[in-house]
Amino acid sequence: MAGRARGLCHIAFHVPAGQPLALNLQRLFGFQPLAAREAGGWRQLALRSGDAVFLVNEGAGAGDPLYGVDPRHPVPSATNLCFDVEDLDAAVRALAAQGCRVPVPPVSVKDVQGTVTYAVLSSPAGNLSLTLMARAGYRGLFLPGFRPVRSAPGPGWVSHVDHLTLACTAGSSPALRRWFHDCLGFHHLPLSPGEDPELGLEVAAGSGRGGLRLTALQTPPGTAVPTLVLAESLPGATSRPDQVEQFLARHRGPGLQHVGLYTPSILEAAKGMVVAGGRLLTPPKAYYQQPGKEGQIRAAGHKPSLLAQQGILIDGDKGKFLLQVFTKSLFAEDTFFLELIERQGATGFGQNNIRALWQSVQEEATRDQET
Structure with a gap:
C-alpha cells in the first residue's frame, strides 16, 4: 500500500x-x-x-x-x-x-x-x-x-462519522476495492460469513426488483478512519431506476451518496432534527408489522410506537442491535443524504433494513412522480 x-x-x-x-x-x-x-x-x-x-x-x-x-x-x-x-x-x-x-x-x-x-x-x-x-x-x-468561528455548543446529537457510502456503477466495486487497498491501506470487511471480496454482499430487494451489492472496506485496527462502503445495483426487472441508478443519473456519475453519522441516542437525535425542520425518510407502513419486529424492538429496550413515530429502523438479535434512520436529500438534485446510526453491539449495516430502505425510497420516488 x-x-x-x-x-x-x-x-x-x-x-x-x-x-x-x-x-x-x-x-x-x-x-x-x-x-x-x-x-x-x-x-x-x-x-x-x-x-x-x-x-x-x-x-x-x-x-x-x-x-x-x-x-x-x-x-x-x-x-x-x-x-x-x-x-x-x-x-x-x-x-x-x-x-x-x-x-x-x-x-x-x-x-x-x-x-x-x-x-x-x-x-x-x-x-x-x-x-x-x-x-x-x-x-x-x-x-x-x-x-x-466561535459558536454556542451544539446539541450533541452526533459523535463521529460511522461510515461513508459510495454509489458505484455496476461491476466497478472490485476495481475500486483494489484501488483503496493499494493506495490507502483499506482491506475487505466481510458483512456475512465466508463473503467473497469480489462479490461483496448481495441484498436482494425481492420480487425480482433488483437490490444492492455492498462491499465494505476498513483500515487496520488503531486507525480512526470510518468504514467505506461501495454500493452498486443488482440487475432486476424494475419498472423504474432504483436509488443507486437514480443517483448515478442525477449526480452525472459515481460519487459519495451518503454519510453515516453515529449517534449515542438515535431517538433524541431524530426527534431533535424533526423538531428543527429536518426531513426523515419514512419506511414502508408494513415495516413495523413484520413478524417478530415488535419483539425485536422491545428486546433492544425501545417502544415500537416511538420508533415508528420517528421512522427508525432496527435490525439484529442475540442482544446486538443496529438502529438507523435516513434523511431526505440535502440537495434539490437528490444526490446526497445523511444517515443516523446507533449501534448496540452490532456491526454491519442492517441487511433487512437495507431492503426496507430500498422499498421506502422507491415509494418516495413514486409519490414524487404522482405529485
Missing part, C-alpha cells in the same frame, strides 16, 4: 453561491460553525458535530479552494475526503510511482498555530478527490488559512 490513512480529517462539499447546505447543516442537523475562510472567489466554512467535520466550499473561484480541488461538477456534490497520513512525502512518491494522478503536489500552509502539509489525489470514484494531510503538532482549531 502506498499511503496508509490514519484518520478522517473532514468531508468537503462543492455548492454554488447561495446554496443553503451550510445553513441547513446548522439549522436542521445540529452542526456548529468551526472555522471560515473567504478568498479567491470561495467562501469556505467548516462545520462540526462531535468529531464529524464537514467543509462547505461555496462559490466558484478562478483557482482551487484551499485543501482541495474544484471538480467543476455540474451539480452540488460531496467532492473530497481528507485523510491524515503519517509520512505525506513518502506516500505521494509511492502513489505517483503507482500511476496515481496527484493534481496538487505537497504544499505547506502555516500560521501562528503551526504548519500543515497536504496533497490532493485523484480517485477512480467519479468526481471524488482525496486530500492527504500531515497535521501532527498543529494546535489551531481547524487548519491554517481559516479564522476560528
Whole structure:
C-alpha cells in the first residue's frame, strides 16, 4: 500500500453561491460553525458535530479552494475526503510511482498555530478527490488559512462519522476495492460469513426488483478512519431506476451518496432534527408489522410506537442491535443524504433494513412522480 490513512480529517462539499447546505447543516442537523475562510472567489466554512467535520466550499473561484480541488461538477456534490497520513512525502512518491494522478503536489500552509502539509489525489470514484494531510503538532482549531468561528455548543446529537457510502456503477466495486487497498491501506470487511471480496454482499430487494451489492472496506485496527462502503445495483426487472441508478443519473456519475453519522441516542437525535425542520425518510407502513419486529424492538429496550413515530429502523438479535434512520436529500438534485446510526453491539449495516430502505425510497420516488 502506498499511503496508509490514519484518520478522517473532514468531508468537503462543492455548492454554488447561495446554496443553503451550510445553513441547513446548522439549522436542521445540529452542526456548529468551526472555522471560515473567504478568498479567491470561495467562501469556505467548516462545520462540526462531535468529531464529524464537514467543509462547505461555496462559490466558484478562478483557482482551487484551499485543501482541495474544484471538480467543476455540474451539480452540488460531496467532492473530497481528507485523510491524515503519517509520512505525506513518502506516500505521494509511492502513489505517483503507482500511476496515481496527484493534481496538487505537497504544499505547506502555516500560521501562528503551526504548519500543515497536504496533497490532493485523484480517485477512480467519479468526481471524488482525496486530500492527504500531515497535521501532527498543529494546535489551531481547524487548519491554517481559516479564522476560528466561535459558536454556542451544539446539541450533541452526533459523535463521529460511522461510515461513508459510495454509489458505484455496476461491476466497478472490485476495481475500486483494489484501488483503496493499494493506495490507502483499506482491506475487505466481510458483512456475512465466508463473503467473497469480489462479490461483496448481495441484498436482494425481492420480487425480482433488483437490490444492492455492498462491499465494505476498513483500515487496520488503531486507525480512526470510518468504514467505506461501495454500493452498486443488482440487475432486476424494475419498472423504474432504483436509488443507486437514480443517483448515478442525477449526480452525472459515481460519487459519495451518503454519510453515516453515529449517534449515542438515535431517538433524541431524530426527534431533535424533526423538531428543527429536518426531513426523515419514512419506511414502508408494513415495516413495523413484520413478524417478530415488535419483539425485536422491545428486546433492544425501545417502544415500537416511538420508533415508528420517528421512522427508525432496527435490525439484529442475540442482544446486538443496529438502529438507523435516513434523511431526505440535502440537495434539490437528490444526490446526497445523511444517515443516523446507533449501534448496540452490532456491526454491519442492517441487511433487512437495507431492503426496507430500498422499498421506502422507491415509494418516495413514486409519490414524487404522482405529485
